Amino acid sequence: MSTAVLTDPKTKIRVSQSSAPQPIIQMREVCKGFGSGVTRNEVLTNINLNVREGEFLAIVGFSGSGKSTFMKLLAGLETIDSGTLTMDGQTITGPNPERGLVFQNYSLLPWLTVRGNIALSVNSVFRKWGRGERADHVEKFIEMVGLTHAAHRRPHELSGGMRQRVSLARTLAMKPKVLLLDEPLSALDAMTRSVLQEEILKIWEEERQTCVMITNDVDEAILVADRIVPLNPGPNASLGPAFTVELDRPRKSSELNHSDAFKGLRNAVTNYLVAVRQKSREDEAATTTAPKVELPDLEPLAMKLPHVSSLTAAK
Amino acid sequence: MNWRGKLLTFCKVTGMPVLEPFVRLAAGEDVKEQLVGISKFVLLPALAIALFIGLWSAAAKTIVSDSAQLPSPTATWNAGIELFEMHADQRQADRDAKKEKLTEAVESLAMARGFDELAAKATEEKKSLYAAEAQKNRKRAVLAANYTPSSAPTFIDQIINSLVTVAFGFLIATAIAIPIGVMCGMSPWVNAAMTPFIQVFKPVSPLAWLPIAAVVIIWAYSGTDPEDALFSKAFLTSAATVSLCSLWPTLVNTTFGVASVNQDYLNVARVLKLSWAQQLYKIILPASLPLMFAGLRISLGVGWMVLIAADMLAQNPGLGKFVWDTYQNGSSVSYARITFSVIVIGAIGLVFDRIMICLRNLVSFGDTAPA
Structure with missing residues (x-):
């Protein structure tokens, strides 16, 4: 109490x-x-x-x-x-x-199709749902990222943008x-x-x-x-x-x-x-233990010359 | 996907770039480009083979000693045809013998029936005599009906026996190597424990293994009647030697494949909170399949190579024994037969390799191996 x-x-x-x-x-x-x-x-x-x-x-x-x-x-x-x-x-x-993470390099599983990749996360997260309910959920998110036409394809057949969409859909589908x-x-x-x-x-x-x-x-x-x-x-x-x-x-x-x-x-x-x-x-330069090298104040000789085209110079 | 794309994928997956120009030609692609492809993959190899046969013929004419001669391509070809004909003849003879025995069985049975009838009509004292005669005939009928021809195995039988032996040995090796490889790949501790064994046993020649395999098999078979045994000792010795030698590439590759699964895939599994088993079956195994199959491909190649030697030593009636027996036989066609079997061994090895490439490509998406 x-x-x-x-x-x-x-x-x-x-x-x-x-x-x-x-x-x-x-x-x-x-x-x-x-x-x-x-x-x-x-x-x-x-x-x-x-x-x-x-x-x-x-x-x-x-x-x-x-x-x-x-x-x-x-x-x-x-x-x-x-x-x-x-x-x-x-x-x-x-x-x-x-906390759904969308990876920088997509991290799609290459042996699974677009649908398979999304289904893996849906099936693992919503284990208590019915089979049909999970399948509908997967389709909903494939549609959300506009990949219905490519749902059967594997990641290597997709462009970078499409892959990141799949990755996004996979993460969003976990709610x-x-x-x-x-x-x-x-x-x-x-x-x-x-x-x-x-x-x-x-x-x-x-x-x-x-x-x-x-x-x-x-x-x-x-x-x-x-x-x-x-x-x-x-x-x-x-x-x-x-x-x-x-x-x-x-x-x-x-x-x-x-x-x-x-x-x-x-x-x-x-x-x-x-x-x-x-x-x-x-700060790094100040704290570094490496010996300091004073760089000489030099300029390549050619840079000082006025720019002359090699063609006109030949004439 | 249209048929063109499908066929091109097929060519890629099966590791047969030979067919690719033809598919493209049929699809109406640039003819000139495809002719280049055809000449590269078809004409050039054909030319190389023709050149090789020419050199071989020349060598066959040169390499002649008092007792033997390097067989020419034609002699080899004829020896091959002869081997197949011998097989066909043998089978025919077996069939004839079987048929003869069957007629004998039917006759004996008829005789037995006759004696039965006689026995029924006959008086008491002759009855037992007729019955015994009927019994004898019936026994003879059963014996004849169960006749199996026991002729020596032909070349084809020996090829089949070799294939069965290598398949058996390879399956045992796979069944041992993959689980151990997966464990080694998943746990650096197991790997550290296994490494000394792998390092020491991997380079051992098959011939050194064979006597040890034989000892174990003889021990296992002691007290068993050879008639009752499921496999013959020679078969098991050969298969075990194949297993012991083809174990290592699969084991090493599986370990490497499992240990080098992309960390990102494992992170996916961690975010999804997959159980250990799910992580193994849904992430780790599929991800390591390409390397596993690359290992299996090497294993099968090694296994097939080892089998020939193992057959020779263990006297397992396969191709190795065929080569050895033919060599010992020393007839005029011996060397031609051996040369022919060399080509057959090579061709079977090639088919194995293609099958394994194809399987490997089927499990590695977007990352097909060069043929």
């Missing part, structure tokens, strides 16, 4: 404090590194982040800043070294279909509470990329589920996200200040290009990223 009395006021306080929607995922002082002893390499340090229910959060950062490690921690594929990482108040100890997108479009060409961006956006606007996306493309982040959090370059990567994207939805990339708010935000995020990278390089 006494415990109930004690916990009651606490929960009241928590509810009254939060004006924003409840955070679904909370990261407090999360650190992650690899190796031990002298080969120890800290990748992420002091990560603090609240992912709010129903928001689209984009993490942007340069390659090598620990983005993939960050996503693996959220997915539960890697465990944190220190700090707390919770979802709905429960500590994340391993992977779970509640995850949080959708994790690990650079889902970085392996695609620019045209396919923009088409898929709009499609992800469309699907998200229908479902409005919590979504965390990692990307190295600032434009993409602004197009899809409610908040953008830059990841400072590693080692010892931490999160930068969040940028709130206050552009009206539904957004269209063609319209955004002319919007001043879009341009301003893009400059702000890009400038921040460039500045932190510059700083991190300077």
Whole structure:
């Protein structure tokens, strides 16, 4: 009885404090590194982040800043070294279909068809459903990503964009509470990329589920996200200040290009990223133990000459 | 998919690029390009074979000693035809013998009936005599009806016996190698425990294994009447030697295939929270099948090669024994027969290889092996 009395006021306080929607995922002082002893390499340090229910959060950062490690921690594929990482108040100890991960390189099983790949996840997650119910569910998601005509094909017969659609459908079909997108479009060409961006956006606007996306493309982040959090370059990567994207939805990339708010935000995020990278390089140079080499101030001789075409020079 | 695409996929999966230009030609693709393909895959090999036969004929005329001569292509061909004819004749003779015995059986039965009737009519003292005679005839009829020709196995019989032996040995090897390989691939601990055995036994020649296999089989068969045995000792010795030698490529490849399953596939399994068994059957085994089949292909090749030697030593009536007996026989056609059987052995090996390539390609999607 006494415990109930004690916990009651606490929960009241928590509810009254939060004006924003409840955070679904909370990261407090999360650190992650690899190796031990002298080969120890800290990748992420002091990560603090609240992912709010129903928001689209984009993490942007340069390659090598620990983005993939960050996503693996959220997915539960890697465990944190220190700090707390919770979802709905429960500590994340391993992977779970509640946090659906879309892999960067699709990770489709090559021996299964499009339908088979999606069915594998549906059958594993919704074991209690009837056979027919599961089959209908699979078809629904094949249709959602527009692959009904290719449902019988295997991944090697599909284009990169189609593969990522299958991967997306496979994850969405698990009905995850949080959708994790690990650079889902970085392996695609620019045209396919923009088409898929709009499609992800469309699907998200229908479902409005919590979504965390990692990307190295600032434009993409602004197009899809409610908040953008830059990841400072590693080692010892931490999160930068969040940028709130206050552009009206539904957004269209063609319209955004002319919007001043879009341009301003893009400059702000890009400038921040460039500045932190510059700083991190300077820090690295300052702490490095490697002997400093003074580079001579030289310029190739040919560069100094005025440009003369070899044809005219011959004359 | 239209028929053209289907046929092209078929060519690719079966590892027969020979057919590809013909399919494309039939589909009305650029004729010149396809002629290049045909000359590459059909004319050039045909030319090379013709050249080889020419050189062979020349060599056959040169390599002549007092006792023997390198058989010419024609002599080899004729020896081959003769072997097939001998098989046909033998079968005919067996059939004739069988028919003769059958008539004998019918006659004996008729005689027995006759004695039965006599016995029924006869007086008391002669009755037992007639009955005994009827019994004797009946026995003879049964014996004749159950007659099986016990002629020496022909060339074809020996080929079939070799195929059965290698299939048996190969299946045993597969049944042992794949489970162990999967365990080694899944657990680095098991792998570390198995590595010394694999490293030491892998390079051992089949002929060294054979006596040990024979000892085990003789022990297992001690106290068993050879008539009751399911398999003959020679057959089992040969098959066991094939198993022991064709085990290793499959084992090593399976270990490698299972250990090198793409980490992303395993991550998929982890996110879906698949059980251990589901992870094994739905992710790990399908993902490692291509490498497993690559190993099986090498194993079958090794097994077939080993079988010939094992047959010779174990006196298992297969192709190896045929070659050995023919060599010992030393008649004028011996070398031609041996040469012919060399070609047959090679051709069967080729067919095995093609089958395994085809199976491997069937399980490796979008990653067909070069033929």
